[in-house]
Structure formats: structure tokens, C-alpha cells
Amino acid sequence: MTDTLTIQQDLQKRALRALAGGVSSNTRLLNPHLIVERGAGSRLFDVDGREYIDYLLGQGPNFLGYAPPRVVEKVAAAQRDGIIFAATHRREVEAAERVLSVLPWAETLRFGSSSSEMVQAALRIARQVTGRTHILRFHGHYHGWFDNIQILTGDGVAGVGSLGQVPEALQQVITIPWNDVAAFEQAMLDHGDQIAGVIMEPMMLNAGAIEPRAGYLEKVRDSCTKSGTVLIFDETISGFRLGLGGAAGRYGIFPDLAVYGKAMAAGWPCAALVGKRDLFAEVVTGRLTHAGTFNGNVIAAAAVLASLDELESGEVYSGVEIVGTQLIEGLRGLTRKYELPIRIQGVPMAFHMRFDDSEAEITDYEQMLALDPTRYGEFAEQLIKHGVWVAYRGIWYVSGAHSPADVEETLERIEPVFARASRN
Ligand SMILES: Cc1ncc(COP(=O)(O)O)c(C=O)c1O
Numbered sequence: 001m002t003d004t005l006t007i008q009q010d011l012q013k014r015a016l017r018a019l020a021g022g023v024s025s026n027t028r029l030l031n032p033h034l035i036v037e038r039g040a041g042s043r044l045f046d047v048d049g050r051e052y053i054d055y056l057l058g059q060g061p062n063f064l065g066y067a068p069p070r071v072v073e074k075v076a077a078a079q080r081d082g083i084i085f086a087a088t089h090r091r092e093v094e095a096a097e098r099v100l101s102v103l104p105w106a107e108t109l110r111f112g113s114s115s116s117e118m119v120q121a122a123l124r125i126a127r128q129v130t131g132r133t134h135i136l137r138f139h140g141h142y143h144g145w146f147d148n149i150q151i152l153t154g155d156g157v158a159g160v161g162s163l164g165q166v167p168e169a170l171q172q173v174i175t176i177p178w179n180d181v182a183a184f185e186q187a188m189l190d191h192g193d194q195i196a197g198v199i200m201e202p203m204m205l206n207a208g209a210i211e212p213r214a215g216y217l218e219k220v221r222d223s224c225t226k227s228g229t230v231l232i233f234d235e236t237i238s239g240f241r242l243g244l245g246g247a248a249g250r251y252g253i254f255p256d257l258a259v260y261g262k263a264m265a266a267g268w269p270c271a272a273l274v275g276k277r278d279l280f281a282e283v284v285t286g287r288l289t290h291a292g293t294f295n296g297n298v299i300a301a302a303a304v305l306a307s308l309d310e311l312e313s314g315e316v317y318s319g320v321e322i323v324g325t326q327l328i329e330g331l332r333g334l335t336r337k338y339e340l341p342i343r344i345q346g347v348p349m350a351f352h353m354r355f356d357d358s359e360a361e362i363t364d365y366e367q368m369l370a371l372d373p374t375r376y377g378e379f380a381e382q383l384i385k386h387g388v389w390v391a392y393r394g395i396w397y398v399s400g401a402h403s404p405a406d407v408e409e410t411l412e413r414i415e416p417v418f419a420r421a422s423r424n
Contacts, residue, residue, distance in 0.1 A: 007047045011035040026145075027059065030392050034384075039066025041401040044389050052389035053410050055396040060237050060350075063263035063320075064310055065401020071266050071306040078302030084294060091301035098308045099264070099272060102244045105254035107277040111270060111296035115236040115261035116144025118273040119199070121290045122257045123148065125279050126197030126230035128288050134194040136187055136229075138178035140207035140365030141200055143234050143259075149199075151175055156366065178204060179213050179364050188223055197230040202247035202255075205237040208354075208368050209346025209395065217253035224256070230279065233258040236271070240264045241349050241397075244311055266310070268303030316400035323407055324348025324398040330411045338422035352394045355379070382417040 005013070012035060015022040021029055037047045042065055044054040057063065064071060078091060096109050112118045123135055137143065139153045147169035150161035158175035160167050174191055176183045178200060188195065202217060204210040224231040233255040239246035240263035248254050256279060261271035273290075282288035294300075310316055325348045335342040343356045354362075355375040362368060377392045388410055390396060 008035050011047055034389075041065040041067075042399060042403070042406050050387070052384070052387050053402075053406055053413070054389040055398065055410075056389050056391050057397040057399055058267055059262070059391075060241065060397050061262040061265070061267040062401075063241055063397075063399050064266045064307065064316065065399045066267070068266060068310065068401070070310065071268075071303060074306040074309075075268060075299055075302045078298050081298060083299055084297045088296070089298060089301070091298055091305060092296040095296075095301040095304040095308075098305060099260070099274065102308070102312070103246075103248070103258075103274055105248065106258070106274040108280050109272045109274040110280070110283065110290055111272050111300060112290075112292050113269050113271060113294050113300070114144070115234070115259050115271045116146055117292065118259045118261070118271045119143045119149060119232075119234060120146060121273045121283075122199065122230075122232045122259060122275075123197060124288060124290070125257065125273075125275075125283065126232065128282055129230060129279055130196040130228060132194055132196035132229075134172045134174055134191055134196060136174050136176065136184075136191070136195050136198045138200050138204075138365075139175055140204060140368060141178065141234070142206040143199055149173065153365065153369070177364055177366060179210065179216055181213075181216060181219050184220060184223070188227065188229075192227050192229070195227070195229050197232050197257075198224055199232040199234055201238065202233045202235065202251065202253070203238050203242065203347075204365070205350055205395065207365050207393075208362050209350055209352035210362060210364070211347070212251060213363060217251050221253050221255075230257060231255040235259060236261045237263075237350065240307070240311060242347065243317060264307065265300060265303040266307040268299055270300035270304055310400070319400055320398050320402070321348050323402045323404060324351070326404055327396070327398060327402075327407045327410065330407060334411065334415060334418040338418040340418060340422055349398055351396050353396060354394050379417065379421055382420065383414050386413045386417055388414050 015035065023029055035047045037045045042053055044052045099109060100106055110121065127133060139158065143149045147165050150165065151158040152161040160170060174187055176187050198220060202212060221231060233248055235246040235258050239260035242250045248258065257273060257275035259273055264270060283290050328344055328348065328351055331344055341355055341357050342353060344351055344353050345362060346352050354371055356371055376394050380390050380392045383390050
């Protein structure tokens with residue numbers, strides 16, 4: 001039978017045997033088992049040679065597109081010097097300095113390999129510096145898959161996010177609606193003396209693409225300052241994507257600690273916890289543990305440096321702004337033409353698409369939960385079949401490698417999907 005299988009089908013079968021569920025991360029269980037051969041610029045190619053224009057970008061990191069040639073060259077050259085030394089190396093120092101130079105509110109940092117880990121370091125620091133125990137977090141925000149932070153929200157109640165998770169690990173986590181000043185003030189009133197840290201995505205990108213309401217971040221910042229609570233921005237998606245300064249720079253509100261990853265290293269695995277120097281005092285003494293064999297390795301540091309070389313020129317951001325706007329307008333045009341209840345919300349670098357009979361802007365997670373994701377899921381499947389690679393959850397990412405011609409081609413490829421959806 002094997003000889004009648006395509007390369008894709010054969011590899012899918014083998015993947016299902018060799019990799020649990022055929023994948024290495026549960027978020028990939030949601031997408032069909034596409035087996036990728038390679039990516040180049042804005043395009044992804046599967047093992048059968050099919051080509052896709054990609055707006056998922058590996059869940060965001062490939063902000064410069066796939067295999068950006070100058071970054072590849074610099075990382076390849078760097079790794080010839082060895083990768084990990086159990087000691088600080090020159091590129092690591094330089095990469096830290098470069099990151100700090102574009103985040104003027106921040107004073108020092110630690111590198112790690114994933115944002116899940118860096119969030120753990122942030123929570124630990126917040127608890128140590130305040131001597132308090134609780135963490136305030138928000139419905140719909142994602143901060144990694146570890147026991148003490150992963151939640152699942154249903155009917156406004158946060159529960160454990162995974163089988164096998166220790167429910168007690170969430171006892172010191174308070175979850176409230178985001179973008180809601182009254183809910184925040186109430187939580188601070190009720191639990192303020194216990195709350196060590198407030199952690200949030202400063203633009204909510206894991207559930208929709210929702211910007212903070214005017215004045216919301218200011219309110220939270222002000223309250224944290226007054227109560228001595230550590231404000232942590234999880235900028236894993238927004239960092240280096242919304243601009244060099246991430247969401248903090250875009251909205252002009254600065255946290256005490258922030259987590260970066262994804263776009264910071266253009267797809268190479270690297271994350272960072274960045275913040276005020278005094279907060280790291282016990283990390284420096286070694287009494288507060290932050291560790292990791294691969295932290296700050298040569299490949300990661302070289303990728304950060306090479307990415308910043310590209311990003312600091314500013315052309316990437318202006319290009320993404322133009323192309324992202326063109327794409328949003330084109331998609332809205334198709335939506336109008338075929339009279340579909342599709343709404344698009346967000347910013348040119350990251351926007352969200354949904355089927356929604358209401359035209360009202362979505363401002364919180366409760367409204368997101370009220371939507372039926374099935375129709376968009378089926379629509380996304382059709383987009384993929386027509387050669388446009390997108391996430392089932394509705395988020396679209398644009399990279400510096402996408403061109404106006406890519407957008408035109410995208411719209412041409414997917415117009416039949418809109419036409420078909422309007423007939424159904
Ligand atoms: C806001 C946010 N925080 C943390 C994480 C976890 O990052 P990682 O997958 O690098 O552990 C993610 C991943 O998507 C994220 O979006």
C-alpha cells in the first residue's frame with residue numbers, strides 16, 4: 001500500500017507513530033497534519049511540493065519571514081565558534097545590550113529558551129521582592145503551559161487548563177476579566193495585600209486581537225506602583241512585532257518586568273526576561289534560582305543581534321504596516337462583496353478574523369467566548385486548501401517578507417472561499 005501514498009501521507013503515518021499525536025506541541029494538534037519541507041520568505045512548502053502563502057508564521061516568530069538570508073548567514077557563521085560554554089560569551093553580552101538599548105525603561109535581563117520559562121522566572125521574582133504570594137492574571141491571556149499559570153476559562157470561571165495539572169498550583173492565582181477597570185480595582189481592593197504580581201498580555205493576542213481600552217494600562221500601572229505590586233507585561237507575541245518597543249512602547253506604559261520571545265530572534269529559539277535592575281538583586285546573588293543549560297547560547301544571541309540589525313532599520317515596520325493594511329482592506333473588500341458577517345479587528349502586524357453577526361468591536365474575552373468558532377474553523381480549512389496558511393483560531397500575522405504582490409495573490413487565491421461561504 002505504501003507505494004500509493006503521497007510523501008505527505010507516508011510521513012503523516014510515520015509522524016503519528018514516532019511523535020505522540022504526530023506533533024511536538026499540543027497547539028499543533030489543531031492544525032491538520034501538514035508535513036512541511038521548508039519555508040522561504042512569505043512561503044511555506046509541504047513535502048508534496050504544495051506552496052502556501054503563510055500568515056501563521058510559526059505562531060508569530062518568523063517576523064522577518066522564513067530563513068531571512070542575512071540572519072541565516074550571521075547565525076551560521078556564529079555557530080562555527082561553538083554554541084554553549086557554561087560561561088558568558090561575547091555575543092550574549094552584545095545581544096543583551098542591544099535588547100536593552102531598544103527598551104529604554106529596562107535595565108537588565110536574563111535570556112532563556114522559551115517564554116513559558118521566563119514567565120516562571122518573573123513570577124518567582126515578583127513573589128520574592130514583595131514577600132507576597134498571589135498573582136493576578138486575566139481571562140483569555142496565555143502565559144505558558146506550566147501548572148501554576150495555565151488556566152482554561154469557561155463561563156467566566158478559570159479552572160485547570162490540563163489533565164494532570166495540580167489544581168493546588170493555581171490556588172495563588174486570581175483570574176479576572178481584562179480591559180475592565182472596575183474588575184481590576186475590585187480585585188486589588190479584595191486581595192491587594194496578597195498580590196505579588198499582575199501579569200498580562202498588554203495587547204491581548206492569544207484570544208482575538210484586542211487592544212487595551214484608553215486609560216486601562218495607565219490605571220493598572222498606577223495601582224501597581226502605589227501598592228508595590230510588580231507589573232509584568234508578557235510581550236511574547238507583541239514584543240518586537242508591534243514595534244521595536246513592543247506594546248509598552250506603542251502605548252507608552254512601562255512595566256517592571258517583561259517577557260519577550262518569538263519575533264525578538266526571528267524564529268530562532270530565544271526568550272528573555274527584561275526589567276528593572278533592583279528586581280534582579282537576588283537573581284544576582286544566586287539565592288533566587290534562574291537556570292537553563294541552553295540559555296543565551298551562541299545561536300540565540302547571534303539571532304537576536306541579526307534580527308535587531310534588520311528591525312532597527314525601521315523599514316520592516318513600515319513595510320509590515322503597509323502590507324498588513326492592504327491585506328486587511330482586501331479581506332474586508334471580499335467580505336463586503338460576498339456579504340459575509342466576517343469581522344476583522346487588530347493592527348496591521350497582527351489581526352483577528354471571525355464570523356460574528358454583531359458589528360460591535362470585541363473588547364474582552366467574554367465576547368470572544370460567546371462566538372461560535374466552528375464556522376471560522378471550517379473557513380480556515382478552505383483557506384489552507386486554497387494555498388493560504390492560517391491559524392484556526394483566527395489570528396493572522398504579517399511579516400517583513402510579505403509584499404504587496406503577495407497580498408494580491410492571497411486575495412486572488414481565496415476569493416473562491418469567500419464566494420463559497422456566501423452560498424452556504
Ligand atoms: C503571551 C505568551 N506568553 C507565553 C507563551 C509561551 O511561550 P513559549 O511557547 O515560548 O513557551 C506564549 C506562546 O505562544 C504566548 O503567546
